[in-house]
Amino acid sequence: MLENLIIFMQQTPAAFFILVFVVGLLVGSFLNVVIHRLPIIMQREFLVNAKEILEQELTEDEQKQAEQKFNLVVPRSRCPKCGHQITALENIPVVSYLFLGGKCSECKAKISVRYPIIEFVTAVLSMLVAVYFGVTWATLAGLFLTWCLIALTMIDFDTCLLPDSITQPLIWAGVLLSMYGVFDVDLKASIFGAVFGYLSLWVVYHGFKILTGKEGMGYGDFKLLAALGAWMGWKMLPVIILFSSFVGAIVGITMVIALGRDKNIPIPFGPYLAAAGFIAFLWGDKILTAYLGAGAFAS
Numbered sequence: 001m002l003e004n005l006i007i008f009m010q011q012t013p014a015a016f017f018i019l020v021f022v023v024g025l026l027v028g029s030f031l032n033v034v035i036h037r038l039p040i041i042m043q044r045e046f047l048v049n050a051k052e053i054l055e056q057e058l059t060e061d062e063q064k065q066a067e068q069k070f071n072l073v074v075p076r077s078r079c080p081k082c083g084h085q086i087t088a089l090e091n092i093p094v095v096s097y098l099f100l101g102g103k104c105s106e107c108k109a110k111i112s113v114r115y116p117i118i119e120f121v122t123a124v125l126s127m128l129v130a131v132y133f134g135v136t137w138a139t140l141a142g143l144f145l146t147w148c149l150i151a152l153t154m155i156d157f158d159t160c161l162l163p164d165s166i167t168q169p170l171i172w173a174g175v176l177l178s179m180y181g182v183f184d185v186d187l188k189a190s191i192f193g194a195v196f197g198y199l200s201l202w203v204v205y206h207g208f209k210i211l212t213g214k215e216g217m218g219y220g221d222f223k224l225l226a227a228l229g230a231w232m233g234w235k236m237l238p239v240i241i242l243f244s245s246f247v248g249a250i251v252g253i254t255m256v257i258a259l260g261r262d263k264n265i266p267i268p269f270g271p272y273l274a275a276a277g278f279i280a281f282l283w284g285d286k287i288l289t290a291y292l293g294a295g296a297f298a299s
């Protein structure tokens, strides 16, 4: 059964791409929930832990909140304005948004256009991965990486946090995949990638702190680059760092000039790392070969 399905997909690439696109839409819908709820779950845990360490009692409201069941599945999504529970029919990625005209079916409050955009972008990026790797295990692994990067990008953008619960499993997944040769990265390159990825930003962070007395980025950034290094091997680290700092610097300078944004307000670096990581994941080899010549980096 599964074997037949795989053979069918290999013979009909169009069906495979459409399937991945639809799965991408559905996953994008789930990512919207993760992006919204994971920071709330984390902040609630921080609060409980902090109060425990300080030996303070939770207030009555905080106690209630701590006992309430709140995770990525429970409770069902509701309209933040009127509390209307989103029905299955209203939860079809992109389609429902268009049918509802971007408004809650009950109170007509505006629904952020961000939700369908994230669903659509997830579907498009998923399809890019499928086109690149075809009907292989590499596509399956690559989709997992892509989905994690999308969630990390948006969570960092919203909250300046890169949750350990996503970055750390990504590091281990990258190392494990290298053991099975899913990508063209061996175990040694993967482990060096994780170590150097973490260390390189750690050095930048402490150097920056010594020079300016300010903190330029967070520990989450180190772990994210460690994960990208584990997936793609140490050789890809310079490409990722170069890309992310280049784009990050341009966006940062533009924001300071155009929006008069205080240059001391931290701008999350995670989205640039994630975007550069995705580009390097699909096209990094070509970039390395084009700029450095095939021989220079042969292992």
Ligand SMILES: [Zn+2]
Binding pocket: 079, 080, 081, 082, 083, 084, 104, 105, 106, 107, 108, 109
């Ligand atoms: Zn409503």
